[in-house]
Amino acid sequence: MVQVVASSNPADSTHSNLPLSPVKRLYRVLQCLCAAGVAAASGVLAQGYPAHPVKIVVPFAAGGVADITARVLSQKMSESMGQQVIVENRPSAGGIVASEAVAKAEPDGYTLLFITNGNAVSASLFKSLPYDTVKDFAPVSTVGFFDLVLVVDSASKIGSVRELIAYAVSNPNKLNIGTINIGSTQNLAAELFKSLSGIDAQVVPFKATPAVITALKGGDVQAAF
Structure with a gap:
């Protein structure tokens, strides 16, 4: 599973009568893109977000499934929001480098993290992390689900x-x-x-x-x- 999350802001979970925060506006935009297309997202964008480029941090190097998916998503987001969406690759074990960068970023909806199942297990795989996987991020949207395949070279004699x-x-x-x-x-x-x-x-x-x-x-x- 691949998801987009943003640096968490405790204020997002309270004061529902206040104007939408950037993170919530982004969430609404992605909901609209998934459910009803570009036209439905325009009302959310009218609230002023995004006012400058948005960055999606991917915890993998270029050329992989997560990177390609993030770039397809960023292109569609750019077209819909009328603002540039940049993909930044920060590969590392367990996605720690990318996750830490987003956790320490301003919780304004302009720095997003592209996470996979690997991020979810890092809390138990590594003795300590420079962030709290649950508290430091706000979920925005599930992007997709992918299968795993075990492969060998086509010239290999191994066939099963x-x-x-x-x-x-x-x-x-x-x-x-x-x-x-x-x-x-x-x-x-x-x-x-x-x-x-x-x-x-x-x-x-x-x-x-x-x-x-x-x-x-x-x-x-x-x-x-």
Whole structure:
């Protein structure tokens, strides 16, 4: 699952009779875009938001699913809001660098965070975080849902999961499984696959999906999520 969140402002949850905050106006805009198109969003935009470019911080490098999705979304948001929406990539393990940047940004709706399932598990995966995953962010909208796929190179003799496991059993510690950065959904899926199958394999994290594909085509990894 992929979502857009903003730096949290406690005032957003109270005083419902006051004018909409930028974060709530953004939420209404995205609701309108998803439900009724551009025309319905115009009434919300009339309240003055956004007055300058909006930034979406993506915790992954360029070229991956999250990055591509964020860029498609930013283009549509720009067209609808009449204001530039910029995508900024800040890849790191568990999305910590990007999340910290947004958590410390002004809670004005102009700095957004593109999160995935990986952000949700960081609180338990890492001993400490420079932000509170629950309190420091305000949810704006769910963007989409994506499936995971286990793949091998097209030239590989491995044609099924059963054959992949058999290869790992016959070649202890020689199976390398590529994923994007540590703490990502793909990375956790690979570790889960390794654990449930009981195979002796290495999970190799890369900064971005293109790097995983390059490693797979080059034979540096034999499979990838």
